[in-house]
Amino acid sequence: MQFFNVFKKRLFSIFVIYSFLVVSIHGQSKIPGPSFEETISIRTVGGPVVSPSGKNIAFTVRTVDWKKNRFDTEIWLVRDNEEPFQLTRTTNNSSTSPQWSPDGNWIAFVANRDGKRQIYLIRPDGGEAQKITDIKDGINSFKWSPDGERIVFSKTEKRKNLEDREKRYGKYAVEDAEYQFSHLWIIDVEADLWPSPVEMPCYKSDATSDSSETDSTESKDDCVSLPKPKQLTKGKEYTVTRYSWSPDGKTIAFSHQIDPLINSFQTSDISLLTLETGEIKPLVKNPGYDGRAVWSPDSKWILYSTAAGNTTSNFYKNRQIHKISASGGKSIRLAADFDENISVVDWLFPGIYFTAWQKTSRHLFKLNPETGKTELIATTPTNIWSADFSKDGKTIVFSGQNPTSLTEIYKTSLKSYRPVALTNFSKQVQNWNLGTSEVISWKSKDGATIEGVLYKPNNFDPNKKYPLFVSIHGGPAAIDYPSINTGYVYPIQQWLAKGAVVLEPNYRGSAGYGEKFRSLNVKNLGVGDAWDVLSGVDYLINQGIIDPNRMGAMGWSQGGYISAFLTTHTDRFKVISVGAGISNWVTYYVNTDIHPFTRQYLKATPWESPDIYFKTSPMTKIKNAKTPTLIQHGEFDKRVPIPNAYELFQGLQDMGVEAKLIVYKGFGHGITKPKERLAAMWHNWQWFAKYIWEEDVEIPVKESDQK
16 A cells, blocks of 8 residues: 555656646647737727718728738728728728818828829718829828818928939938928819729820829820829928818918928927918927917917927926917917826817826816816726817717727717717627736835836736736836736736736836926936836835746836846846847937937936936946846837847847847837737747746747647
């Protein structure tokens, strides 16, 4: 009997060891929860536009085409008391920017169906879309006139002689000196042309047959052609960025800056174009940014966003909202007591409507244009994204999201605010093991109150200690909020399903908490951010729910920078992933496309104050690095150029720290194709599995590898 008991024990031990080996060798490609492909393939809803009557709503939906390795955006429609359906289908490209005609009979949109972005019209009852522009180089954006008879559009002017130069000298570029200006054009809208341009032959005269300068919109001999556009703005004194019609249809307010370079937004001013005469006159001309003009319903006033002359701290300070008479004069500040950035939706007769963050929620507000005071209008759903009003202002539609749902399209009467969801895209995740999310807060090292979103797995046990994954958002003026988190390149849902806790800290500098909070990491980047992350970790450890020996951190962009800072400044994490992160502020400063960002946050150039660059750079403490670090970066990233990745990678190698650098070929600051996003998600799953769960994961190459 004793021998039998010993034999049973040994047999059981062999079985346990065998089971462990089977799991370790064969089971690790099996992902708990939804597959990565399911996560990436979630259909996402874009902003809605409502018909003038308030009955029908057009909105966009983004889907994935795995075969062609692309994300596709198309326009959907929900008619009164009907189910939503897909309205457009543009092969190999997307349909975007839906706008209702003022009479509600047409939806105009932009699509690239034959090589260039053009404007198309489609009836809300369906049918095939018809092209109404044939612009040689394509268009950027457009706006209907209030009477629906014309459309203003912007297009980028082609640089002359570039092709000839390339033929003789090849390709080169002079930094910050070669660019193309965008200007405004206007065109008559002629739908249902009969006969259409393709129904009649088009013979070119001898005078134009060999001209490479002939625009495809020009009328030629014996042609039936689309209306010819007329240019409204021109020259190289400025480039047009945004524009809007006055409600009476007589004037266009437009923002413009000295050139299209990204940093030139600080030169943005506002001018008015009178359609009848073509006269252009300046309206707002200040140092710093002025733009996003919105007309009053009586066409007498213009509301705009302004940095109020600030060019040294406008990256993190609130922008102000001002109004000015359309005839000129001194501007008047509104909403002076509102401590967050305002996103104006519309100016109607009852008032000005806008959305803004309030900590981790985004609400709808009304601003009184006379008193400048604001009032809260709507707090449900939890986050209200983009919104649109019917012509009479009585109906509002918007995209919105709750912590336990995906973004949906809502509709309600503004008078009796009871939003009804018209879509149900959340059904995509109804069978997911989602767990829970909640907002928590803690005190940082310097006493600042920090909030974050804590995700717990399903059947969470407060008496158990869980692995912790800290996911850090970019920005820094971005924000995390409770949601069904699909993780971008981080497998958040799968980690939750495997039995981990995820923390998303809204570290100092995040949006939603006011201007003072967004300023807390000025001259303190990395240092204060690390305080906030580590104090949040300590808070959870003190709650008794975290295993301090199984913690990982990750982030992209600014989140990647903070992750890199943690890599070289602490050994508390078992593993770290740095996505498109800054490793050395000097390296970043001389390579990035947004130099003012660094000068504003660090309050100096490297040549003026090398000490602050030294203090806040992860590479300064590279000799202290011990944490295994995965580095992910886009090959052509201009925002955080890839030398940052190579510098961190080489430094970690020199210190004998295990590191891996993965370069995503052909990408900039973001991973914008599904297959490479899938790869990046697998790379993170593999890296963290090795150090958190001590699992050796082999990334499947064929579908059979995953079974």
